[in-house]
Amino acid sequence: MDARPRFEGEPYGFNAPGISNGSSALSEPVSPDWDSQPHTDRWLADRQFADGDPKDDYLIQGWLARTGTSVWFGAGSTGKTQLMLWMVAMLASLPEDRPEQIWLGSRIHDTGHVLVLTAEDTREQIVGRLRDVVKHALRQDDAARLRTCGRIHIMPFLSMGETEFRHPNPSLFHQPPKEREWETSPVMLEVRRYIRDWNLAHDDPRERIIGVVMDSATSMSGFDSLDAQATTNFFFYLGRLCEAHGIFWAIIGHTPKTTTMTSKTYRATAPSRLRGVAMWTTAPRLTVEVRLSQSWREGRKYRQERQEYLDWLPGEWHPENLIVVYVAKANLKHAYRDERYLARQRHGAFVDVTNMPEDALADGSLDGWEPAGGPEPAPAGEKSTHSARGASPSRTSRGSFRRGRPPLDPSTYSPGTALVRELLISAIGVGRDGRVSANALMTMISTMSPADPRGSLVRSASGGGKLPARVGAINWHLDRLAEDGMLERRGRRFHLLSK
Structure with missing residues (x-):
């Protein structure tokens, strides 16, 4: 009786093209798409020791790897896009134009151009958001704003005319008719061409594209996040693209607004809140959750998360304007371990108020939740209840x-x-x-x-x-x-x- 292993469809062994079970001759590759080179020592580990020194190479220490994918996820209207634009502006700014070399409590190690892909905002909306970020979060003057925004590439697909962009949608992956495999779409290949040709035309590393922000997975991936094969193909392709071009690819993801969490397990359960198959949290180098301050249920009572921050902030601040950010899962060492707390201003900028820094109360960055026209004057004989911090030059000048x-x-x-x-x-x-x-x-x-x-x-x-x-x-x-x-x-x- 033949003791050889049996494979589905082959009663006595695997008789693939190029392989002969009874011959001692070297075989041919099974497929033209890959030659495993079994007659060489290419795959032996000792031949690869020179490449065996892994580096935790971050663009933003603990938050953003220099190469590879990351997913920043949360429920709708939590400020994910604005947070990513803040990150983009900090990376694109020349070091001398940054207010400091720190973002979310970690050092920024480099600078370069960043490409933003969006299928959710129009050109006016995304550029308006970016303008608010460089003006209010980075506090740059007019010249610095122009320098920074001149290093940010924005492709707003909704605002592209039908003669300019003739594809039915901006999906980066698609499934061709009568095909089972998910593969790159012409849009994805054109985006890759743009990155490649731009970087080839610029010798200065600071003038090259160092990363992409994709807004969002829902509107641009082209497939349902529960499709395992499509997700696997998508992240495998993006991972190799990032390695080939030395860039990062940050993806904005979504979770249902009705997701429940508890004060004791919210960190442990964070990856499960990202809708989709396991590859959405295992393939990226980092996944980061962005959420609002929660009202925790404890028995029959509710306790507001970080109420001390809301009490410390000047004026009237509501829980939906206190954002919590943390790394949910990481495949890199030295990922940032703690939560960062961000106060969201009316004009869209964030202020990092982690540990309640005293300087944030004095520079005026936290004053701004009055009506858009400014606080209404108090009636005669009454004192205004609005914060006057930052509008008292006599105190700050003394x-x-x-x-x-x-x-x-x-x-x-x-x-x-x-x-x-x-x-x-x-x-x-x-x-x-x-x-x-x-x-x-x-x-x-x-x-x-x-x-x-x-x-x-x-x-x-x-x-x-x-x-x-x-x-x-x-x-x-x-x-x-x-x-x-x-x-x-x-x-x-x-x-x-x-x-």
């Missing part, structure tokens, strides 16, 4: 810099203060106008703590304003440097005077 005192000897600083001073001398956490960002300093110090034990002596901001800063808090160390004359305090903000 400052609290202690003049007339002899400068302190740097050798007398505590180790934590000495570390903060060294970072400021290196311009870390210092904006173009000299403003010091305590949040950026804490982010850098947290990454240094394992190597520099002084980092454990600098803690998050506490107190300040009417209350004295807690000893050891970052604002306490900044107070010491203000006493020395290195910094000047203007309102609630510190400014670097000299190095």
Whole structure:
């Protein structure tokens, strides 16, 4: 009896073209699409040691890989598109045009052009959103805005005329008639051609396209997210495209608005909320959930998530304007582990208010939830209830810099203060106008703590304003440097005077 393995459709072994079960001659490839080269040692691991040094190469540390796909998902109207435009603007901005080199608490490592594909917004809508981002979130002047937007490519398919774009839809994958396989559409191939030819025409790496944002999976993938074969083909193609061209591909995904979650399991269950087969969360290098602050049910009562943030924010802020962002699943080491909390302003920009940074209350970025025409004047004899932060030049111009005192000897600083001073001398956490960002300093110090034990002596901001800063808090160390004359305090903000 023949003991050879049996395959479906072949009673006694596999008799594919090019393979002979009874011959000792070398066989031919089964298909012209791939030659496994069994007569060579190409696939032996020791021949590939030179390529065996994996790198956690991020464009934005912990949030966005330099190459590969990522999915940013959440329910509708949570601000995913606006968040992606903010990320795009930060990446496209030249380093000297950025307010700081930090996004979502992590360092931005590079710059370049970014392509935005959208089938959901018109040209006017997407460009208007981008304009608000560079104006309000990045706070760039007119010249810097033009430089930044001159490095962002926007393809709004809804606004393309029927003579310019003659395809029935902008789907990137399709299933040809009478075919079972899902494959790239002509639209996908044209997008790839655009990236390839643009980058070939520009020798300067900073002038090349470094990534694509796709808005969204629902409107542009071309298939149902529950189709396993289509999803597999889609991510395999995008993964190889990213490797070939050295780019990232960020996809906006959706979850049902009725999805329920609990305060104890929302992180563990995050991947399951992204609608689709498992490949939607296993194939991308990172998947990130973007959601609104929740009202958690605890027994018969409800507790608002991060109520302390809503109480801390000036004026009237509603839970739907506090956004929570975190990595749901990652295939890379050193992905960002914590949540970031973003306050959404009326004009669409976000302010990162994680850890409630005191400088965010003083720079006016959180004032803006009055009606579009501004707050209505209060009736005679009544005080206005609207926040007046940022509109009080007398308070911010006075400052609290202690003049007339002899400068302190740097050798007398505590180790934590000495570390903060060294970072400021290196311009870390210092904006173009000299403003010091305590949040950026804490982010850098947290990454240094394992190597520099002084980092454990600098803690998050506490107190300040009417209350004295807690000893050891970052604002306490900044107070010491203000006493020395290195910094000047203007309102609630510190400014670097000299190095």
